[in-house]
Amino acid sequence: MKDWMIDLFQAYGGAAYVLSLACNVAISVLGVVPSAFLTAANLTVFGFWPGFWVSFAGEALGAVVSFVLYRKGVRRWNGTKWLSHPSVKPLLHAGGREAFFLILALRLLPFVPSGVVTFVAAIGRTSLSVFTAASSLGKLPALWMEAYAIHQFLEAAWSGKLLLAVASIVLLWFVWRKIGQKTAE
Template sequence: MDINDISLEFIALLLLNLAAGALGFVPSFLLTGLNISSFGVATGTVLSLTGEIFGAVLGFYLYRFGFSKVQPSWKKSRFWNYMHKQPAATVFWGILLFRLLPFIPSGLVTAGAALTTINGLLFFIASSLGKIPAVFLEAAIVYGIIETVPAVVQYTVGIAVCLTALFVWLRKRKATGNGLRQ
């Protein structure tokens, strides 16, 4: 593989990590595994961290833009008023805490922050400080799995998880009357 192929793969994975970070509901450990497998533990971890941090910032602004377009009646709800009245310092520490806790959906934290009056710089700082230890821990766990679990088992589990998710999604879609047309 020459340097151009590596650069193209790096850029593609960076864009994928940014998109996943902005969406906030894609399990990041899947991308961390791909990043580490492709570029090693150090560069793969940096790639994951970069994607998570800047993807979250992108998501913050996208959520904030989306919330600005909602119907004004929604902004009268107790939830909106509660979130919007929180002081920036409270929001900052909340973001930091929720980023440190494992298994808290990133998109939920980002969307919640977008509902507040915190500015982008404070969101970036709190989110980054919280994500750094979380990504390093995730990278260590993923690296341990990559190194100890045979590839055939990893692929089998990955395929089984994807097929199960697809099956659940299709059943749910059919149950709500949005089934695929025949």
């Protein structure tokens, strides 16, 4: 997918920036597609810092567009059962300063799905301005870490990539085994 995006961006020249923003908005609205391949394409085509800033602008814009669409289209889901889960309630009922710091903290955590944060904030009491500020501010360090990791991976020699792949497979095997042991108990 990354290679296809690189070819697409190179084919469209100056319009590639706008195309990247549009792709980021689409990924954000879908809410479940990871954007790492798009960040990798941006870094490859535009260079590290321009690629980072185009990725940041796209993710921030995508979060705002998603928030607005979710707010208009799915507010009726506010009463669904999964929204009564204790881990969802704080953001759902937060407003103002409390919502700002909750969204900021959730954006800083790399394992919290961005689409879930946007969805819950959109159907909750969070205002668009609070969401935009907290989400964008929280995305800066998280995206920088992602971009730096991707950049280092792209610049690594094939032996480094092979070592990382083997380490990932071993880690996955240990986690899978641990899960299997817990389900057997």
